[in-house]
Amino acid sequence: MLRFLLEKEFKQIFRNPFLLKLLVIMPLMVIVVFPYVTNQEVRNVKLSIVDNDHSPASNRLIQKAASSSCFQLTDVSSTYDEALRNLELGESDIILEIPRNFEWDLKRNEKAKVMISANSVNGTQGGLGSQYLSFIVTDYGNEFREQENPVNLSAADIPIFQTDMIYRFNPSLDYKVFMIPGLIVVLVTLLCCALTALNIVGEKESGTIEQINVTPVPKSLFIIAKLMPNWIIGFLALAFGMIFAWLIHGLVPEGNLFTVFVFSALYILAMSGMGMVISNYSNTMQQAMFIMFFFLIIMMLTCGLFTPLNSMPEWMQIITKVNPVLYFVEVIRLIYLKGSTLNELVPNLLWLCGFTIVFNVWAVISYKKSA
Template sequence: MIKYLIEKEFKQLFRNSFLPKLIFIFPCMIMILMPWAANLEIKNINLNIVDNDHSIISRRLVDKIGASTYFRTTDVPGTYDEAMRAIEVGSADIILEIPRNFEKDWMQGNTPDLLVATNAVNGTKGGLGSSYLSAIINDYARELRQESPAPLRAGMPLPRVVVSTQNLYNPTLNYKLFMIPALMVMLLTMICGFLPALNVVGEKEAGTIEQINVTPVSKFTFIVAKLIPYWAVGFVVLTICLTLAWVLYGILPAGHFITIYGFAVVFLLVVSGLGLVISNHSATLQQAMFVMWFFMLILMLMSGLFTPIHSMPGWAQWIARLNPLKYFVEMMRTVYLRGGNFADLLPQLGALSAFALVFNLWAVKSYKKSS
């Protein structure tokens, strides 16, 4: 019996000429465009430099900042007030003011002060921009200390601690390596969550669900037949994503593909089961679509996909523990970046298994079969 129900679901899926195209085109578009757009690196920061010294040292500092890919020197105004007007009209993000006698103070062994004024309307851009600029200035100061004559260096404070930075797991700081695995999770959630959410309620509106209700098909068999096609669609989407990540960006997991597919078996049951629960409780397609979208926004924003969960307030971190996407995102990033295996990810596997059991039992229980 279940064989014919599954066959019906596949025929119903492919009878719609748009859905098979969506299943293929949507992952391709997201994997091509989103890794470039969903990037939290801050670049092309508009910088105004007020150079009141006009010395060789100040000129070198301006050139060093201009050589950075993070800043774009839009103007060199004569006064600080002119630079502030540029921030007010939005043509500048940061002001660097070099004081008079900057070179003279340095050569005398004093510590000259530089002013960095940041437009903090966008807190992330302002904070990171000022940090980038401070790092460039500190690096320039070290260069000047090394170039200074020995007698002059003797009277200048030298750092006592040398910090050596080693970037583990992602030594090139490639942000795509962090973002692409999470985008795969987002795609699986949207496709394998929305399609089941619209399935049962679509049959309710079309009236075909009544033909199933008068058959001896059990509720469990009916739900399993609904799950399996979207479970297979999820594997197709995941394979497309893994292939595009390798072909377009040269990104391959440090771990094994078996771990990814093994977790996908459980995760696809989670999101498909959630979609069927929403579909069972919805009366119209519009209701199912809006309810699913409501949950999608919360699940994705609270999953650590774009922002770290540890940066959230304590109460938000507790809520995130009830989010199945959190555990699958952790798995994908662990396998891709650190080469984790099943033994390293048993807590995530246990959480996803619990979610899959709850949602699918709920889907079976909430399906109202009447004869």
Template sequence: MIKYLIEKEFKQLFRNPFIPKLILLFPCMIMILMPWAASLEVKNIRLDIIDSDHSPLSRRLVQEVMASTYFKVHACPPSYDEALQHVEAGSADIILEIARGFEKEWMRGGSPRVLVSANAVNGTKGGMGSSYLSSIVTGYVQQLAEEMEGVSVPVSSMPRIGVEVFNLYNPWLNYKLFMVPALMVMLLTLICGALPALNVVGEKEAGTIEQINVTPVGKFTFIRAKLIPYWLIGLVVLSIAFLLAWLLYGILPVGHFLTVYFFSIIFLFLVSGFGLVVSNYSSTLQQAMFVMFFFILILVLMSGLFTPIHSMPQWAQAVTYVNPLRYFVEVMRTVFLRGGGIADLLPQLGALLLFAAVFNGWAVLSYRKRS
């Protein structure tokens, strides 16, 4: 019996000319565009530089800043007020002012004054731009101190701390390596959550659900036949995403592919069941679409996909524990970046199995046959 029900589901899917194209084109668009657009890296920051000292040391500092790939020098105005006008007009993002007497103060062993003023309307851009600029200035000061080690000036006796930074798991801080695994989670959620949500309610509107209701097909068999096609579609979509991540970005998981597929099967079981729950309680396609959009938007934003969970308020961090996407995002990043296995992901495995049981049990119980 279930064989014919699954065959019916596939015929319904491929009878719609839009859905097969969506299954193929949507992963391509997400994997091609999102890693470039959904990036928190800040580049091409427009900078105004005010060099009030005009000394060799100040000019070297200006050259150090201009050599950075993060900044794009917009102008070198003579005064702070003129630079501030550029910020107010939106043509500059940050002002770097080198005070008069910069070199003289340095040679005396004092602390030369450098002012960084950032436009914080865009807090991310302003904060990270200021951090980049401060790092360049600090590095320049350390370089000057090293050059003066053999010179008998007070600065040579100043204590200095050598800092070595090792970035574990992502040594080059490649943002795409961080985002691509999480985008795969979003991709599976959108396709394998939204399509089942439209399935049962679509049959309600078409009237074909009545033909199922008068048959001896059990609720468990009916729901299982609805889920299996979307498991297979999800695995195809995941394989396409793997291929694109390798071809476009050279990204492959450090861990084993089988670990990813194992957790993906559980997650597809989970998210498809959730979609059927929404479909069972919806009366029209529009209602199912809006309800699913509402939940997917909240689940994605609270999953740690774009922003770290530990950066959220305490109440928001508590809410994320009932978000299944949180656990699958952790799984994907652990396998891709750290090479973790199933033994390292037992808490996530337990949470995903629990959510899968709850949503699929709910889907079976909420489907009511009417004869």
């Protein structure tokens, strides 16, 4: 009997041109376009300079700042007030004010001060921009001193800090490399949860579920017939996502493909289960959509994909423990970037198993109650 139910499901899927388009377009959007959009690297910050010193030293600093790929020199003002006005008009994002006697102070080995003011309406840009700029200034200061009085320079006089950072697993700190594994997860989550929820509510809305309910088809069989096609669709989405990530961004998992599949198989089941639970508690597609969006948005924002978990308040960190997306994002990132093996990911495996069981048992129980 399962064969006939599946046959029916697949016929319906293939007759739904929208669904097939969605299956290609969504991975394309999420994996090809999104990494550029969600990029949080700070580039092309518009820099405004107020040079009160007009010395060779200040000139060199300006050149150094302007030649950085982070900044784009858009404005040179004669006073700070003027620069601030330009910043308010949006012509610049960050102001570097060089005080009078800048060169003099530097040469005399006294503290030379510059002022950095950043527009922090866009917090990330303001914060990172001023950080980059102060790096440049510090760097410049060290260079300057080395050149001017190399003899004078000794470890005792001026402590020079040199920090060398090595970014493990993502050496160039490429934002895309960090985001794409997470976006693959977003893709699978959206498709599996939405398709399952809408599929069953669709049968409710059109009344066909009534007709099925008066047949001897057992409920568990009906649910399995709904799950299996979605499981395959989930895998297709995953495959498309991974292929696009490889073709466009050249990103392949560091770890084992098999590990990716094991976790995906579980995760897709868990998400389909969640979709089914949602469908059992809603009577119309509209209700299902809104319930789903509510939970998916919360889950997406608290899964550590867009913002680090550690910066969330403690109570929220506890709540995120029951977010299935979190575990899968972690797994896919670890496999993609670090090449973790199945053995290292056992805790996540157990969590995902737990979610799969809870959601699907809940789905079967609530389906029985609702019918």
